[in-house]
Amino acid sequence: MTEQGWLERELKAHGVSRREFVKFCATMAAILALPQTVAENLAEAIEKADKPTLIWLEFQDCAGNTESFLRASRPTVAEIILEKVSLDYHETVMAAAGHQAEAALSKTVKDYAGKYIAMVEGSIPTGADGAYCTIGGKSALQIAREVCGAAAATVAVGTCAAFGGIPAARPNPTGAVAVGDAVPGIKNLINLSACPANAENITALLVYYLTMKQWPPLDQYRRPLFAYGKLIHDNCERRAYFDAGQYVEAWGDEAHRHGRCLYKLGCKGPVTFQNCPVIQWNQGTNWPIGCGHPCLGCAEPNFWDRMTPFYRHLEGVPGFGLGSNVDRVGIGLAAGVAGAFAIHGVARVVSARRAARADGEKPEGESQ
Amino acid sequence: MNDASARRLPESAPGRVYVWELPVRVTHWAIFLSVVVLCVTGTYIGRPFSAGGATTDRFVMGIMKVVHFYAAIVFDVALAARIGWMFFGNRYACWDQFIPLTRERWRGFVKTTKFYCFLRHSFPETIGLNPMLGLLFVGIFALELLMAATGFALYSVLAPIGSPMRVFRFLVPILGGLQDARWTHHVGMWLLITLVLAHIIAVVVISVAQRSDMIGSIFSGYKLIVDRQDGERDNG
Ligand code: HEM
Ligand code: HEM
Ligand code: SF4
Ligand code: SF4
Numbered sequence: 001m002t003e004q005g006w007l008e009r010e011l012k013a014h015g016v017s018r019r020e021f022v023k024f025c026a027t028m029a030a031i032l033a034l035p036q037t038v039a040e041n042l043a044e045a046i047e048k049a050d051k052p053t054l055i056w057l058e059f060q061d062c063a064g065n066t067e068s069f070l071r072a073s074r075p076t077v078a079e080i081i082l083e084k085v086s087l088d089y090h091e092t093v094m095a096a097a098g099h100q101a102e103a104a105l106s107k108t109v110k111d112y113a114g115k116y117i118a119m120v121e122g123s124i125p126t127g128a129d130g131a132y133c134t135i136g137g138k139s140a141l142q143i144a145r146e147v148c149g150a151a152a153a154t155v156a157v158g159t160c161a162a163f164g165g166i167p168a169a170r171p172n173p174t175g176a177v178a179v180g181d182a183v184p185g186i187k188n189l190i191n192l193s194a195c196p197a198n199a200e201n202i203t204a205l206l207v208y209y210l211t212m213k214q215w216p217p218l219d220q221y222r223r224p225l226f227a228y229g230k231l232i233h234d235n236c237e238r239r240a241y242f243d244a245g246q247y248v249e250a251w252g253d254e255a256h257r258h259g260r261c262l263y264k265l266g267c268k269g270p271v272t273f274q275n276c277p278v279i280q281w282n283q284g285t286n287w288p289i290g291c292g293h294p295c296l297g298c299a300e301p302n303f304w305d306r307m308t309p310f311y312r313h314l315e316g317v318p319g320f321g322l323g324s325n326v327d328r329v330g331i332g333l334a335a336g337v338a339g340a341f342a343i344h345g346v347a348r349v350v351s352a353r354r355a356a357r358a359d360g361e362k363p364e365g366e367s368q
Numbered sequence: 369m370n371d372a373s374a375r376r377l378p379e380s381a382p383g384r385v386y387v388w389e390l391p392v393r394v395t396h397w398a399i400f401l402s403v404v405v406l407c408v409t410g411t412y413i414g415r416p417f418s419a420g421g422a423t424t425d426r427f428v429m430g431i432m433k434v435v436h437f438y439a440a441i442v443f444d445v446a447l448a449a450r451i452g453w454m455f456f457g458n459r460y461a462c463w464d465q466f467i468p469l470t471r472e473r474w475r476g477f478v479k480t481t482k483f484y485c486f487l488r489h490s491f492p493e494t495i496g497l498n499p500m501l502g503l504l505f506v507g508i509f510a511l512e513l514l515m516a517a518t519g520f521a522l523y524s525v526l527a528p529i530g531s532p533m534r535v536f537r538f539l540v541p542i543l544g545g546l547q548d549a550r551w552t553h554h555v556g557m558w559l560l561i562t563l564v565l566a567h568i569i570a571v572v573v574i575s576v577a578q579r580s581d582m583i584g585s586i587f588s589g590y591k592l593i594v595d596r597q598d599g600e601r602d603n604g
Contacts, residue, residue: 220541231525245419245428255418264416271525271546297547306547313414314551326551327415330558338565345573348484352577355489 006051031204031279032216032226045211052210053116055108055147056090059140060133060167060176061122065158066092068196091135102136109150117209118151119202120144123160123167124182127175144182153188153215154179157202159298162191162223169304180222188215191222193274195298200279201227219273221301232269232295235277238262256292266311268297385495387460388589391453396586398446399512403564405439406515407557414554440519447512460496466506473499491578495593501570504563511560518543518553 011021025046026039034042058066070092089105096104108116122140125132130139138146148154156179159165167176180189192201205224208216216224233239241247241261248256248265261267272295280287289295297307309315309323316324388396409432419428454463464470468477477499479492484500497505521543524536543549575582585591 220537240423243430244423244426245416245430245432246423246426247416247418249418264418268547271550273525300547301541301545306545314554317555326554326558327411330555330561333558334562334565337562338569341566341569341573344484345569348486349573349577351486352489352491359489 005047007049008047027200028204028207031200031275032208042207042211046207049210052206053108053112054119055105055116055151056119057121057143057147058091059120059122059124059144059161060174061158061160063092063121064196065121065202066090069199069202099136105147109147113150115152117206118148118154119157120148120154120161120179121157123164123176124179125167125174125176126182127173132174141182144179145184148179148183148186151187153190153209154183154186155202155205156180156189156191156193158197159193159195159303162193162221163301163303165195166304168302189222190215190218190224192227193221193223193299193301195296195303198227198274198276198279198281200283201275223273223299227275228273228299230273230275232272232274232276232289235275236269236289237277238289259292262289262292262294264313265294266309266313267294268300268303268307268310269295271307272297272300274299383593384590385593386589387458387496387591388585389453389457389461390589391449392457392461393586393589395446395450395453398442399450402439402443402446403560406436406443407561409433409436409439410554410557437523440523443512444516447516451509465497466502466509468499468502473502477502491574493578493593495591498570498574501567501574504567504570508560508563508567511556511563514556515553515560518549518556521549522546522553 022039022043025042026036029036029039029042056066089101089108091101094101122133124130124140124144126141130141133140135143156162160167160176161179164172164176164178164181167174168178178191180186180191190205192205194201201224204226205216208224208226216226219225219228221228233242236242238259238261241259242263246255246260248260248262250256251265263270267289269289276287276295277289280290294311296310297303300307312323314326317326317329320329412432413429413436416429416432419426453461459465465473468474476492476494479488480494480498480500482488483491517539520533520536521539524534524540525546527533540546540549543552571582571586574580580592582591
């Protein structure tokens with residue numbers, strides 16, 4: 001793990017200028033919510049940092065996180081830190097294949113036991129004894145327990161690894177679970193949820209670890225607060241329209257063209273924690289709400305079950321259909337019960353009075 | 369609220385019993401008024417209409433939310449006070465009035481049920497809560513607590529840094545996440561409205577059936593005891 005000056009060498013070899021590197025550090029400082037004056041120190045700290053050993057595992061996934069990361073349009077510094085330098089094992093990008101690759105993996109696990117960082121993409125199927133996902137004859141469950149169990153820390157990259165994601169959505173045919181639930185006694189688990197995880201947040205997390213030599217503060221779902229400390233809604237550029245009460249009513253209407261709030265199209269920004277509005281996507285090109293699409297809540301646990309239907313504010317009432325209207329069902333219930341109470345009440349009073357009269361008595365309630 | 373109707377008869381007059389003490393009456397109406405405001409503003413929050421005009425002149429959602437939160441404070445304080453009073457108030461305000469646990473309450477419960485099922489004609493006399501409606505109030509209190517819990521969970525993520533309300537974030541995973549908490553909060557409103565409508569209709573019906581000035585009792589605190597031979601007349 002001690003290979004000081006590695007980064008400097010790599011940067012030079014790739015023709016990354018000092019200026020570009022400092023700019024990168026400034027961006028990282030911003031994401032980590034550190035004061036800009038720290039950026040210069042950050043550059044120094046990164047340069048001095050040890051080379052970390054990373055193992056990137058892919059299980060029940062779509063490789064979307066890897067894609068998102070590799071497709072970065074300016075893959076300079078971050079790419080060097082993660083992709084070129086540190087990955088000892090990564091199914092999608094490594095050159096080795098077959099038994100050779102598996103041998104490399106077990107060698108790293110043995111040689112660097114307790115020191116390497118496991119990055120996991122995808123959920124882990126537990127059904128059918130793990131037969132739904134096997135690599136080199138071992139089930140994902142076995143591999144995860146072996147590799148994550150001996151790691152210094154495990155980073156669950158993307159919602160599938162962090163919370164089970166789409167594979168774990170109802171009816172969860174493969175019995176998929178999150179990495180944290182698959183590996184008992186897992187150490188230093190960090191969930192970088194989102195579908196996919198934002199490359200900037202992956203990088204920032206590693207920069208934090210390299211420079212501070214510890215993991216950042218986490219929320220109750222073990223997500224770093226620097227990336228998941230604020231609601232989408234609280235940083236949203238359309239928030240003024242929300243507070244004013246001016247909403248897009250239908251796709252492509254006047255309000256939509258004016259960039260108004262997407263709340264009524266089912267925006268889950270008010271219930272989703274992530275820094276999308278600030279760091280945006282694809283190197284700050286744009287982000288979903290910025291281009292007129294409501295947030296789907298992809299960074300929250302079980303989003304595929306909980307946040308659907310995506311284009312409605314609330315799910316319907318079970319038994320009345322997914323898309324049923326909560327308010328219509330509610331009004332029906334209230335009116336039905338009130339009507340029943342009223343009819344029953346009138347019938348009860350009338351029949352009591354009639355019975356009392358038939359008895360030759362005064363009506364109920366007065367002394368006999 | 370100790371109005372003229374309370375003084376119509378001397379307090380010692382036969383047939384008049386002091387049932388609902390001041391804290392019960394005050395919390396009852398504070399809860400009622402705050403629930404009306406919470407339902408109106410909550411319905412807007414869940415299903416807003418779009419305001420026209422210049423964005424800088426409008427703050428409709430902002431105002432609805434602020435009013436919702438102030439009404440929520442009234443609601444929560446009154447609810448906590450009423451629940452606290454179940455342990456300090458008179459016997460009619462006590463928690464055990466809501467569940468037919470004692471033999472006396474159970475007999476009243478059976479009689480009342482028979483009355484409502486048309487199996488007896490006279491309305492059974494009870495001085496405090498009607499034992500059957502007691503169960504309705506159990507439902508109402510349970511829903512009120514659910515609204516408070518889900519409301520606190522939803523508010524905990526809006527509260528600014530440093531606010532003590534942020535501790536209620538622990539409720540969020542218990543309620544299945546924020547979106548589920550929102551759904552439960554919204555559906556809970558309709559269930560509460562349903563039970564409250566049932567409650568209002570029930571007290572109107574009883575007031576008419578029993579002629580005990582039951583509606584007046586929640587203003588004045590006094591009930592009229594109209595039928596003391598209830599046991600003997602029990603022909604159900
Ligand atoms: C009987 C009592 C209450 C009723 C009927 C009520 C009703 C509602 C409704 C219908 C919504 C909209 C839900 C949605 O579809 O998104 C709402 C939102 C909300 N309520 Fe309540 N509520 C009540 C009590 C409370 C309490 C005690 C609190 C505690 C602070 C509270 C805090 C909130 C919050 C924070 C929101 C979400 C606002 C947002 O999304 O920005 N509510 N309420
Ligand atoms: C949000 C609305 C309401 C709620 C949650 C509510 C709840 C309650 C509760 C819990 C009690 C039992 C006494 C106590 O423990 O405080 C009660 C009693 C009573 N309420 Fe309400 N109430 C509501 C609205 C109303 C309204 C609008 C009326 C007027 C018709 C009303 C009339 C009464 C009467 C007459 C009693 C006394 C019942 C008895 O003597 O058995 N309530 N209510
Ligand atoms: S678009 Fe979504 S996140 Fe943005 S203000 Fe509206 S509801 Fe909130
Ligand atoms: S805006 Fe919402 S759905 Fe889109 S990436 Fe961010 S958290 Fe996920």
